[in-house]
Amino acid sequence: MRALGIILAGGQGTRLGVITNNLAKPAVPFGGKYRMIDFTLSNCVNSNINTVGIVTQYMPHRLVEHLGIGKPWDLDIKGGGLHILPPYLSRSGTSWYQGTADAVYQNIEFIERYKPDFVVLLSGDHVYKMDYNDIIDYHIEKGADGTIACMEVPVSEAHRFGIMVTDPFNRIIEFQEKPKEPKGTLASLGIYVFKWNFLKDALIRDAKDNTSEHDFGKNIIPKSLKENNMLYAFNFEGYWRDVGTIESYLDCNLEIISPLPPLDLHDDSWKIYTQSEELPPAFIAKGASVVKSFVSEGSEIYGTVENSVIFQGVTVSEGTYVKDSIIMNNVFIGKNSYIEKTIIAENTVIGDSVEIGKGKFAESKIDKKIYNSDITVIGFNSKIKDRMIIGKNCVIDNEVDLNDYDLQEIKSGEGLVK
Amino acid sequence: MRVAGLILSGSTKDNLDKLTLKRTSAAVPVFGKYRAIDFTLSNMVNSGITNVGVFTQYNPRSLMDHLGSGKEWNLDRKRGGLFILQPFISPQSHKMYYEGTADALFQNLTFLRRSYEDFVLIGSGDHIYNIDFRPLFKYHVKNGADITLLTKTVEEGTSFSQYGQVITDENNRVTQIYEKDSKYHSNKIFLGVYFINKAFLLEILYASVPNGKFDLLKDIIIPNLSRIRVFSYDFEGYWKNIKKSVEDYYNINMDILKEEVRKELFYQPERKIFTKLKDSAPPKINVNAEISNSIISDGCIINGVVRNSVLSRNVYVGAGSVIEDCIVLQESYLEEGSIIRKTIIDKNVRIRSGKKLEGIGNEINVIEKGAIL
Numbered sequence: 001m002r003a004l005g006i007i008l009a010g011g012q013g014t015r016l017g018v019i020t021n022n023l024a025k026p027a028v029p030f031g032g033k034y035r036m037i038d039f040t041l042s043n044c045v046n047s048n049i050n051t052v053g054i055v056t057q058y059m060p061h062r063l064v065e066h067l068g069i070g071k072p073w074d075l076d077i078k079g080g081g082l083h084i085l086p087p088y089l090s091r092s093g094t095s096w097y098q099g100t101a102d103a104v105y106q107n108i109e110f111i112e113r114y115k116p117d118f119v120v121l122l123s124g125d126h127v128y129k130m131d132y133n134d135i136i137d138y139h140i141e142k143g144a145d146g147t148i149a150c151m152e153v154p155v156s157e158a159h160r161f162g163i164m165v166t167d168p169f170n171r172i173i174e175f176q177e178k179p180k181e182p183k184g185t186l187a188s189l190g191i192y193v194f195k196w197n198f199l200k201d202a203l204i205r206d207a208k209d210n211t212s213e214h215d216f217g218k219n220i221i222p223k224s225l226k227e228n229n230m231l232y233a234f235n236f237e238g239y240w241r242d243v244g245t246i247e248s249y250l251d252c253n254l255e256i257i258s259p260l261p262p263l264d265l266h267d268d269s270w271k272i273y274t275q276s277e278e279l280p281p282a283f284i285a286k287g288a289s290v291v292k293s294f295v296s297e298g299s300e301i302y303g304t305v306e307n308s309v310i311f312q313g314v315t316v317s318e319g320t321y322v323k324d325s326i327i328m329n330n331v332f333i334g335k336n337s338y339i340e341k342t343i344i345a346e347n348t349v350i351g352d353s354v355e356i357g358k359g360k361f362a363e364s365k366i367d368k369k370i371y372n373s374d375i376t377v378i379g380f381n382s383k384i385k386d387r388m389i390i391g392k393n394c395v396i397d398n399e400v401d402l403n404d405y406d407l408q409e410i411k412s413g414e415g416l417v418k
Numbered sequence: 419m420r421v422a423g424l425i426l427s428g429s430t431k432d433n434l435d436k437l438t439l440k441r442t443s444a445a446v447p448v449f450g451k452y453r454a455i456d457f458t459l460s461n462m463v464n465s466g467i468t469n470v471g472v473f474t475q476y477n478p479r480s481l482m483d484h485l486g487s488g489k490e491w492n493l494d495r496k497r498g499g500l501f502i503l504q505p506f507i508s509p510q511s512h513k514m515y516y517e518g519t520a521d522a523l524f525q526n527l528t529f530l531r532r533s534y535e536d537f538v539l540i541g542s543g544d545h546i547y548n549i550d551f552r553p554l555f556k557y558h559v560k561n562g563a564d565i566t567l568l569t570k571t572v573e574e575g576t577s578f579s580q581y582g583q584v585i586t587d588e589n590n591r592v593t594q595i596y597e598k599d600s601k602y603h604s605n606k607i608f609l610g611v612y613f614i615n616k617a618f619l620l621e622i623l624y625a626s627v628p629n630g631k632f633d634l635l636k637d638i639i640i641p642n643l644s645r646i647r648v649f650s651y652d653f654e655g656y657w658k659n660i661k662k663s664v665e666d667y668y669n670i671n672m673d674i675l676k677e678e679v680r681k682e683l684f685y686q687p688e689r690k691i692f693t694k695l696k697d698s699a700p701p702k703i704n705v706n707a708e709i710s711n712s713i714i715s716d717g718c719i720i721n722g723v724v725r726n727s728v729l730s731r732n733v734y735v736g737a738g739s740v741i742e743d744c745i746v747l748q749e750s751y752l753e754e755g756s757i758i759r760k761t762i763i764d765k766n767v768r769i770r771s772g773k774k775l776e777g778i779g780n781e782i783n784v785i786e787k788g789a790i791l
Contacts (some may be wrong), residue, residue, distance in 0.1 A: 026601075032700035072697070257702060265699030266719060276695045280674070280684040281450035281729075283713035290709055296700040297451075297716060298684075355619075 003136055003193075005049045006085075006107070007040055008100055009124035010057030015245045017370040018379040018398055018417075019345055022057065027063035028249075029328045029346065031265060032258050032294040032309050034245065034274045035066055037124040038360045040271045044122070045073045047132040050356070051080035054212035055103045057096065063124075072275045085110060087290055100213035105203040111196065119199055121192040121216070121393050127252055128189075128240040129263060135193050135234045138405055142231040146224065148172065149191035151236050160242075161187035162217045164233050165340030172231040177217035180281070186233060189240050192216065198229070239263045247373040250343060253326050257294045277346055277365040279328075303333075325357075334386070334391075341392065344378045351386035359391040362413030366395050371415075420495025420500075420528035420535040421555065422616070423462040423470040424699040426519060427455060427543040432661035436786045437764065441480035443661040444472075445746050447765070449683075450730045452693045454660050455543035457683075460691045463491050467539060469498030470610050471529050473522045475505050475515055481543075484694050491692045503531060503695055518632030524623045530616060538619055540634075546670055547609075548655040548683045548691065553653045554613055561649045562740055564618050567592060567638065568611035569650040570657050580662055582608035582635065584650055592648040595640050606650065608635075609657055617651035618646075656682050668762060668782050671728050671745045674713055698731050722752070729776045736771070747787075761785060 013025030020028065026037035044052050052075060055194055056063060070082030070148060072154055085107050087096050097103035120132050139147040150164055163182045176183060188257035202220055206212050212219045224231055229242060239262040241252045265272060279298025284290055289304045298313040302322035311329045316322055319336035326343045333350040341355035357376045364371035371393055378384065379398035391412030398417055428443035438447055444455040470493060475482055505515050505525045516522035530538065538553060543596045558566040567776035569584050570745055578669045583604040585594040596603045622638055631637035641650060656679055660668045673679045684691060698717025703709065705721030707720040714720065722739035736754035753771040760777035764787040773791055777783045785791065
């Protein structure tokens with residue numbers, strides 16, 4: 001076998017706040033009908049990588065339900081297909097995955113069974129289209145031990161990434177994981193190709209090292225460089241986004257739905273597959289107005305929708321105005337409400353005459369690290385009572401009930417967290 | 419309850435003009451993303467029928483492509499599942515077609531004999547409705563019936579001559595059926611769905627088909643109503659036959675714009691209508707678009723005006739174009755600035771920039787699949 005894919009899908013995604021409280025980041029809904037992991041998974045299948053292991057750990061239920069037996073991605077096949085790799089207990093007493101390297105180390109036996117030449121190591125929470133054959137071919141051509149996909153990022157962003165310094169032949173000479181003082185702007189995209197024999201050896205040695213944090217960026221890569229192994233940088237020139245914060249989540253969704261999107265979901269030659277629900281096409285009523293938006297199956301629009309992503313099974317009632325927002329699956333929005341710059345998670349019910357996202361930005365009293373833009377977030381399965389007024393940069397927790405309200409108004413920067 | 423399902427998928431005798439030039443009526447696209455057969459197939463599966471045979475003979479390619487292995491309806495099974503029953507040549511028969519319902523059944527006796535089910539439900543692939551057949555099974559058994567026919571009491575003004583009019587006694591036992599009679603006899607019409615004891619069906623097939631009686635209703639059931647126990651089970655919901663006329667086809671598609679029809683057909687959590695999924699992105703509605711009272715399917719890109727219309731998957735509407743009172747099927751492409759009214763545009767049609775198409779009076783235009791105008 002040429003290549004086997006391993007998708008690391010255990011991330012907590014803490015900076016997405018209430019959205020990832022009960023949900024692994026790769027299972028976060030995206031683009032009207034997809035979930036984040038659909039991008040990486042579809043890339044694998046479209047690149048003819050038909051054996052894929054998915055490493056899960058944090059809150060896997062929704063993710064595992066979404067993946068099923070891999071049918072929507074044509075991964076329900078004999079001799080390969082999709083495999084969920086949760087942490088497990090063995091005689092030697094393995095436990096939770098300690099880090100990304102440990103997660104792969106604990107699944108050496110799984111990979112070994114397929115005898116791949118290469119392992120493509122991926123993340124389940126990035127939005128991009130990429131033919132992995134390009135990086136594999138490059139890897140072979142360079143005779144590399146490992147190849148890391150990377151792209152130039154702005155200097156101001158560099159501290160969020162693994163930063164690489166390369167020689168003129170693209171060989172990596174230095175690697176800094178999330179550096180305070182970056183030595184360059186060539187950032188790792190979390191897409192690695194390794195010779196399997198090389199990787200296996202590195203993982204086994206790393207597992208025995210008690211000082212290691214068992215992480216690719218922190219341990220495996222720097223150590224390999226120190227040992228003078230052949231690691232190369234592969235310049236990726238397409239669109240790639242790490243949707244790690246509330247702001248980038250909203251921006252990236254709106255970017256994809258723009259009239260000339262940087263990543264075209266309507267492109268038939270590189271389809272993104274997903275677990276679809278059986279719902280009729282979208283209905284847009286008389287008197288409704290929809291512009292610059294996605295409106296998914298099963299949705300019914302009676303009001304006005306502008307520059308927004310409407311997921312499946314959403315109702316926007318008469319007189320309601322939704323602007324610059326992301327409305328996830330099965331949300332019901334009552335009459336005469338106003339919603340601006342808001343992310344509303346699945347199965348939420350918004351009452352009549354509710355106002356969300358009006359007013360001026362105020363610093364968050366809940367958590368400045370997570371909620372630091374003018375976007376308001378409403379959690380899963382919550383209820384917003386009639387005539388509520390909720391400002392900017394607010395957060396309403398998951399599962400909020402009508403009994404949980406003391407007030408009729410939540411001011412900008414405040415929230416309702418149980 | 420053990421029931422095998424059989425679906426008749428349409429013949430040459432339909433009235434859908436260019437829409438059935440290249441496909442059988444069961445494969446006619448409807449409501450943006452479905453094919454007519456999805457309804458009967460989903461109804462069967464949702465009622466617990468997992469062994470289904472589909473009779474095909476007229477133009478089956480499109481239908482077969484849609485059905486595939488039956489995976490989308492959970493019919494790719496180890497036992498039972500989906501069977502395509504095509505006419506075939508054998509030492510017993512050199513006919514390459516079915517002469518009628520009974521003949522089709524007779525030529526496929528092997529399917530019936532091999533199925534372990536005790537009952538057979540025979541439906542049609544061109545009916546649009548959402549039903550739970552289970553109460554009908556119970557009703558059939560309770561009555562000790564040989565055959566139970568699905569019927570519907572319809573309002574005046576229905577073109578009764580197109581249907582079988584059913585007369586029943588006080589116990590709902592069928593005493594008379596007037597098949598396609600131009601005179602009015604009863605407002606209870608037969609919906610083309612039969613529920614039959616399998617052993618009984620085999621018996622009547624052996625007794626009739628070799629004697630040249632090829633039609634189940636006309637040649638076998640109607641002449642023997644006094645001797646066999648035939649009951650009628652009345653269905654109260656939305657039911658339409660899509661192949662009666664182009665106008666009916668148009669009106670049925672437009673029915674999805676009515677909230678009560680959408681709710682009944684599609685929003686019953688236990689009875690979803692399944693179809694072949696295509697993984698298109700959600701419809702993209704761009705800045706200058708204007709949409710009112712319309713269905714927009716996945717994969718569409720809308721830059722123009724869409725009013726009172728049903729748009730199938732992957733339809734492109736260019737800027738400045740107006741679509742009004744139209745049914746537009748998959749992959750059709752309207753260039754900039756065209757005006758289309760009261761028209762059915764079949765699949766893969768390309769309408770050139772600035773083109774104007776309008777039905778005259780109440781007439782509905784039909785643009786043939788693949789046309790470039």
